Amino acid sequence: MKILIKEGKIINPKKREERIADILIDKGKIVKIAPRINCAGIEREINAAGKIVMPTLVDMHVHLREPGREDKETVATGTKAALAGGVTTVLAMPNTEPAIDSREAVKLLKEIIKEKAHSDVLISAAITKGRKGNELVDIENLAKEGVKAITDDGSSVDDSQLMLKAFEQAKKNDILVICHSEDRSLAKKGVLNLGFSSTCLGLRGIPKSAEFERVARDIRLAEEAEARIHIAHVSCKESVEIISQAKKRGVGVSAETAPHYFSLSEEDLWGFDTNKKINPPLRTQADSFAIKQALKEGVIDLIASDHAPHTENEKDIEFQRAEFGTIGLETALAVAATELIQGKFLDWPDLVNKFTVKPAEVLGIAKPEIREGREAALIVFDPVKEWVVEENNFFSKSKNSCFLGKKLKGKIEMVFYKGRFI
C-alpha cells in the first residue's frame, strides 16, 4: 500500500534538522523523501501542511504493572496508551508483583509481551531480590537474558556497599543502572514538597534533600565503579546542579525528568488533587524553571513519562493515604510542546531529540529517524490545535492523570507504525 504524506515539516532529531517535504511510504517503508513527490498508485494521501512530522518516541520510564497488578494496567492497555501518545518503544519498570528479579520472571514477561504488546517493550530488572534492598539479583544472567537496565524504581537501595557492588557488576556486564534516588530516612512519611504549601495545608513535607543527597551518593558510587548511571525523575534545582558538576567531571551520567516537573508546581496541590500526588513530589516554581533550563542546557538529557497507573480506589481517597504517581504516556508530548516550545525553552529538533535520540542513546538501541530506506514509524503532530485533557479519552486502564482538565496546545493527529495508521 502506497501512502503519501504531503508537505509536513519533517523533524530529524539525529541531525537536528527540520525541512518541509513529502514522504512516500510503500509497504511500511519510507521509499522517498523529497519536495513535491508525484507518483502513480497512491492509495492514501495525507495533507500534513502546517503539521510536524517526527519519528515515534522512546519512553524509558513506564510502569506496565503486569504481572500482578493488572487491575491498574496491563501490557496490552499500557502499550495501547503508548501508541496513542506516539510512543513505540517503552522500557518497562520491574516493580511488578512479583518483581522482575530473575531469569524466570524475565522469560514470563517476554511471553506476555510477545502475545499482548502493541508497541516494542524493553525490559528492566530489579537491582535487589524482591526490591527489598538486601541481596543483589544475578546481574550477569539477567544481562544474558537481554534486560536493558536494572533499577529498584519505587525505592532506592539504602545499603551503599550493596549499591556499589551493583554498579561494579553492572559495569562488568555493560548494563545501565537507573536510580530512583530517594533517601527514605529524610523523606519519612511526607506526601508533598516540604515548604510553603506543606505548611499551609498542614501536611507532612518531603525535603528536597531526600532527593539530592541520594542523587549525590548514587553518582559518587557510580563514579567509583566507573559505571554508567541514569538518574530517574529529576525534580529539583539542587539535583540539577549535582548532575551538572558530575558531567563536567566526566562521569557517565545521564538524567531524565517527567513532564509534570516542568509544567506543575506545589501550588497545584492546593485543591488536594491526589492525581498530583507524585514521588518525587511537585516542587516550587523556581525548581520547575530550573528543570526547564536544565533541559535547554542539556544537563537533563531526556524526557520520560514515569507513567504510573493506579486504580480509582487507590487515588479517590484522602490525600495522605492516596498512592503516589500519575499516568503520562498519552500527554507527555503535548505537555512538553505546550511548556517548552511555547515557552521558548526548546525548538522542535531539540524537543524531539529528548523524546527519541537521547533515550535511544542511553538504552543503546537504534536511534529513531525519518530516512529513506527505513521502516516508517512516525507521528503527524498538529502544533496549534488546542485541547483539554479528559478522563474518557485515555487508552490506559487507569485514569489518574495529573493533567486532567488542563488545556494543552499541540495534539497528535496520527501515528504510523508497523505498516498502518493508528
Ligand SMILES: [Zn+2]
Ligand atoms: Zn521512581
Ligand SMILES: [Zn+2]
Ligand atoms: Zn517510576
